[in-house]
Amino acid sequence: MSLQGTANNANVLQLHRQLEQAVTKMLIVLGKHSPEVIGFSIPSFEKREEDEQPEQIQVQPVADFSFTHTAFSQWLAPVGANTRxxxxxxxxxxxxxxxxxxxxxxxxxxxxxxxFAKAVRLGFKNRQSAHENLHKIIPGILLQQATRKIHHLVQTVSSVNFYWAHRPMVKEITKEQALADIDRALESKRYDLTLLNKTEIEQRTQHEKSLISRIPADARIIERRIARVQPCYDIWIKTSGSKIATKLGSKNASLPVIIFGKVGRCNGLSDYYRPVEKKLGPQESIIESELLPRKSWFVTMQPKKKSGVLLGHK
Known part of the structure; x- marks a missing residue:
């Protein structure tokens, strides 16, 4: 490792220690003010599982300050545990x-x-390489949890409403980005490659790159994953002289929100049950073909007057 890389790793460790100390200090002060805690314990999910829709998620109400302590300070997985x-x-x-x-x-x-998040990424071309380096210097760290922001509000609140929401995952990818992503699979220890040996990975890589290179110039590559379900909350307030509450905002409920003031009502998070999906008919104005199922990549393009074949891979 270069001197610059060594220095940056030292900076990452220092920032991590400072972050731990700052959170500990806040929790001590927070506890002295005897907060009311309304929490909802839900299971952990693997990163890959979170992109799938579970059939059911059980919710356990909690009212102990230990829930708050864990939520804000726990981002190191036990030895041998899955860091995803x-x-x-x-x-x-x-x-x-x-x-x-x-x-x-x-x-x-x-x-x-x-x-801390900036220091972790500094000097690396892609996120996977940055994460692999991070786990060498801070084993077991759950980066997503460590870098979640803490939100607070100084306001008398009419109600806080918790609910389950689906977050759609759709993004467009250029051919260059797609090829680069495929190439990185040869360099990284990707969880979707664990059942393949090196020769099989190389063969699959060449096949997938060949498919991508044959995509028409006027086509688009779209990554579309099953909607992710996650807990969210809305905050409602009443302005002076108004009898009707207005929604102040909505956020995903990854961490508890800290409210300095009174809360009229809290509508808690209930168990999640997967809804029955409605099947949508094909869009007449768009031609779509599956490209790489393992990546959830599709090729879309406007229909042409003359019939043609759209390349795909199943």
């Missing part, structure tokens, strides 16, 4: 005092989270 786990902590922490002490601590934590 995604854990969310929907909930609300309500305080009647302490905003002047706690808000500056939250701001400092969020600043350190930003600096």
């Amino acid at each position: 786990l995604v854990k969310r902590y929907p909930g609300v922490v309500i305080l009647s005092s302490g905003e002047q002490q706690i808000i500056p601590l939250i701001s400092e934590i969020n600043r350190l989270k930003d600096e």
Whole structure:
């Protein structure tokens, strides 16, 4: 490793220690103000599983401060545990005092989270390489959990409503990006390659690159995954003199939201049951063909007057 890489790793470790210390300090101050905790414990999911729709998710209500402590400070997996786990902590922490002490601590934590995330990526061409290096210097770290921002609100709230929502995952990919992504599979320890040996990986890579190179110039590559289900919350307030509540905002409920003020009502998170999917008919104005099922890649293009064949791979 170069001197620059060694220096940056030292900076990553230092920022991580500072982040741990800042979170510990905030939790100590938070606990002294006897907050009301309304939390909802849900299972952990592997990163890959989170992109799939579970049949059911059970929710366990919790009202202990230990839930808050774990939510804000736990981002190291036990030795030997899967570091691709995604854990969310929907909930609300309500305080009647302490905003002047706690808000500056939250701001400092969020600043350190930003600096830590930037330092982890510094000097690496892709996210996978950055993550592999990070796990060498901080084994077991769950980066997504470590860098989640803490949100707070100083406001009298009419209600906080928790619910399950589906987050669509659709993005367009250029041919250059697709080819680069395929090439990285030869260099990285990707979880979707564990059942293949080196020769099989090389053969698949060449086949997939050949498919991509044959895509018509006027076609688009679209990555479309099953909608991800995750807990979210809405916050509603009543303005002075108004009898009708208005929605202040919505966020995903990855961490508890800290509210300095009164909360009129909290509509908790209930168990999730997968809804019956409605099958949509094909769009007449778009021709779509499956390209690489393992990547959830499709090729789309406008229909032409003359009939033609759209390349795909199943």
